[in-house]
Amino acid sequence: MKTPLVQAHDLAKTFDVSPPWLNRVLERKPRLTLHAVDGVSFEIEKGQTLALVGESGCGKSTVARLLVGLYEPTRGSLTFDGVDAHAAFKTSEGRQLRRRIQMIFQDPYASLNPRWIVEDIVGEPLREHGLITDANALRTRVEELLQSVGLSAQDRVKYPHQFSGGQRQRISIARALATEPEFLVCDEPTSALDVSVQAQVLNIMKDLQRERGLTYLFISHNLAVVRHVSDQVGVMYLGRLVELAPKQALFAQPRHPYTRMLLDAIPKMHDTGRARTPVQGEVPNPLNPPTGCAFHPRCPQANARCKSERPVLLALHGVKVACHAVEEGRV
Template identity: 85%
Template sequence: MNAAQAGVPLVEVRDLAKTFDVSAPWLNRMIERKPRQLLNAVDGVSFEIERGKTLALVGESGCGKSTVARLMVGLYGPTRGGMQFDNQDAHAAFKTPEGRTLRRRIQMIFQDPYASLNPRWIVEDIIGEPLREHGILSEGPALKQRVGELLQSVGLSPLDMPKYPHQFSGGQRQRISIARALATQPEFLVCDEPTSALDVSVQAQVLNIMKDLQREQGLTYLFISHNLAVVRHVADQVGVMYLGRLVEVADKNMLFDNPQHPYTRMLLDAIPQMKHTGRSRTPVQGEVPNPLNPPTGCTFHPRCPHANARCKAERPPLQMLRGVKVACHAVEEGRI
């Protein structure tokens, strides 16, 4: 990465939204006289990621994190908004023949290493597939050598090439997934909870490998997680999501040291800390509302101790307040 590229966003997401039609079949709706049901899984998300940096998206299950990940790699098309990758409209490019080049530069590591690897293929074929598919290398010694190098880059051995996924532990399988993602020499990796299915000790190994690879290859990461301890280890910036929207975006240290949004404070309060032994902690209050029928105004207001009439009626925009981007009327008005 040269000096001109430093500090320049590689990825720019603007007003990204995805709506799913989750209605009952047409005939059922006619008989029961029910309207169509739409689920706003992602509802106007905007952020930037600088080259060589990591943005982590955190939030409770069902907040839209994984939908954002799938939108970023083109597995879903957006309902609204879009993504610029290296000053190129990514979603427009994905639909064209040139989209193959873009897909080489953007890769994804999936959450479940047990489900994302074909159990009938040996490791050599799993990691070699992107190389063959993108025409980087065809069959032969060169392909074998490259697969061996990729395995070594994630702490495995070239001797593992003839083995099947079931012969590996969960952590080793996730390393194979990372090796496969790195095969096309991407610049941007979307990591959808890559360590959530692993034991804590194995999580640390996989995260350290990812940090080392980022340092060596200048990789840019979007890291999806619900584990704030993991996020603290890997992220440069953190975005907190709630019901499909970003409620706070801040540098990691600012977010952990001085969280602004009441939801961020509740998430951080729920983490046990040795130095705060004996201090009463505020558990995360209430349940996540039904996303098919979200609350009016600020969607967090039913669970928020600072909510007032404006919060119930008016949706707060994500804006720069106190040095961080936050969507909260209480912060804006200085009530917290």
């Protein structure tokens, strides 16, 4: 058995969102803790893509930031290629590890410095890691990177405002590829783009994965995009994984009631006469989550056990599901 390239075990991240000390004293308010990610575990094989999906606020982007070391986990561990990543990030070896793990951010309008030309933006990782110091060699490498994502070599002297949204995201991809990483964390890289441009960017990412053997964690709330890019899909709800399955299994036979609800909400070409089932209810307040299973207030299968006992992610018939109803055969 090959060891997976990325292994997350019981990752958790809490944030203190309490009011200022004086307000707490005068108004007698308690401390408030937000459990953004609460015990997430998964593995990604080398060259594969794991997609995380879920409604806004479920903790997907926090998981992304934990994986690249932008956040320190409150609990749990991340192993990258057999190395404890968060321990390594604090040592001299961390610089080498950061070269191998890169991130593509959600908003191409906010993630590029508007005062820098493209050559400086794409070349920054090369300079920071000391990979290229010669100006001419740097220019040549930036031109190669731009051409690898479908841009022109002459684009290196332009500023970000001279590009469309899709072109800016290609610049972001070129910057992420500069250090020749093995693992890319993609935080909704196409959500700010038009549908036709989304397809172009996704095809570029698929081509790059084939050519370079890249491993992706792909975060999205668009299930059509997930179906196009992923090998495995993890469904998140209120900071926890509720289902983790191979793509074909998840789309053919979703097990968790929340996954079914998400898939039912997608318009289908051949079901034009059928009324779509909207996603029922709203995500509960993460500062005051429900007891037991967090999904029980919206779940048609919920019973007394669901309201009192929190389900754990269990392996059932080749997929992992955290649901009492599935475990008991009620679904």
